[in-house]
Amino acid sequence: MRIPSLLTLTVVLLLALSLAAQTTTEWRDPLVDRMAGTWKLEGQVMGREAHHEVRADWVLNHQFLRVHEKTTAGAPNSERTYEAFWFLGYDPVSERYVLHLMDVFGARYSETLGYGTREGNQIRFVFEYPDGPFHTTYQWNPEKDTWQWLMEQKDKNGKWVPFADLKLTRIATP
Numbered sequence: 689m690r691i692p693s694l695l696t697l698t699v700v701l702l703l704a705l706s707l708a709a710q711t712t713t714e715w716r717d718p719l720v721d722r723m724a725g726t727w728k729l730e731g732q733v734m735g736r737e738a739h740h741e742v743r744a745d746w747v748l749n750h751q752f753l754r755v756h757e758k759t760t761a762g763a764p765n766s767e768r769t770y771e772a773f774w775f776l777g778y779d780p781v782s783e784r785y786v787l788h789l790m791d792v793f794g795a796r797y798s799e800t801l802g803y804g805t806r807e808g809n810q811i812r813f814v815f816e817y818p819d820g821p822f823h824t825t826y827q828w829n830p831e832k833d834t835w836q837w838l839m840e841q842k843d844k845n846g847k848w849v850p851f852a853d854l855k856l857t858r859i860a861t862p
Contacts, residue, residue: 714750715778719809722828723753723776723835726861728760731837731854733770739763740770742856752777787813787824822851833858 729740739760747754755774759767772791779786785804789797802813802824810827825838835856843849 712749712751715752716750717778719806719811719828720753720776720778722830723755723826726859727835727856728859729757729837729854729856731852732850733852733854737764737767738770738852738854739767740854741859747775785811785813787815823848 723744724746725744727742727744729738729742731738739762740757741760742755742757744753744755746752753776755776756772757774758771759769763769770792772789775788775790777786777788778784782803785806787802787804789802791797797817800815800817802815802822804811804813809830810825813824813826815822815824820842822841823839825836827836827838828834829836837852837854837856839850839852839854840848841851
């Protein structure tokens with residue numbers, strides 16, 4: 689019987705460690721789980737009415753909640769159409785949420801990640817865009833089974849001003 693060489697054992701061990709490191713467990717978050725589903729979004733964006741549909745589902749081995757937001761077909765003709773994908777995840781090493789936005793405005797605004805922290809039933813994200821900081825807060829209302837998305841940005845005078853105030857109401861699916 690032949691004894692394996694030290695080199696062979698080392699290669700096998702490194703391969704096993706590499707495969708183990710690539711195995712991920714599903715990310716579970718009871719607050720974020722409550723956002724999964726289909727929602728009616730209504731409110732104001734930059735002072736204008738918004739009527740969107742939001743569909744949120746777990747993707748990529750349950751590592752991200754994919755949120756698809758799109759102007760509803762029944763929105764007023766005067767409403768500017770919008771579509772976006774948000775990918776909401778959690779980095780256990782830095783102990784913070786991560787939010788990646790991709791929308792109809794292109795790659796310029798997609799290059800910046802939002803980093804968030806949770807306090808009670810809300811997650812507050814900070815985006816450091818090239819043209820200034822931006823906050824997005826997702827707040828869950830357990831009594832009403834609704835979400836509120838509040839967004840604010842710094843104006844040219846350094847004052848925080850509202851960008852959007854949106855309410856999400858769950859749509860029952862058959």
